[in-house]
Amino acid sequence: MLTPKYPPQDTAPPPADLAPQSSTPAPAVPAAAPVVPASNRPAVQLTPGSALALAAGGGAVVLVVGAVLVSMLLAVAITGVSVAVVAVVLRLLVKDLQKGR
Numbered sequence: 001m002l003t004p005k006y007p008p009q010d011t012a013p014p015p016a017d018l019a020p021q022s023s024t025p026a027p028a029v030p031a032a033a034p035v036v037p038a039s040n041r042p043a044v045q046l047t048p049g050s051a052l053a054l055a056a057g058g059g060a061v062v063l064v065v066g067a068v069l070v071s072m073l074l075a076v077a078i079t080g081v082s083v084a085v086v087a088v089v090l091r092l093l094v095k096d097l098q099k100g101r
Helices: 048-099
Strands: none
Touching: none
């Protein structure tokens, strides 16, 4: 699944520059333009219905992520307030214990 897929090796003959030199030069023949093979992958075409579904799905994802983030922020705020209340109560209890000596 995560292994790379390499394109097939180029099977074109080596360029004329790298070809071995013979004693008699060959007549110059213009090189043909390389032919690009057609892709086997189908083109993605969005119809109005699929574009609308894609937009609705994106909006739903944004709403869900927003709700999760707001609930996490609310949980942190409630935890902070409860820790502050516990700290005040403990401070009062310690103060009362020291007065009672």
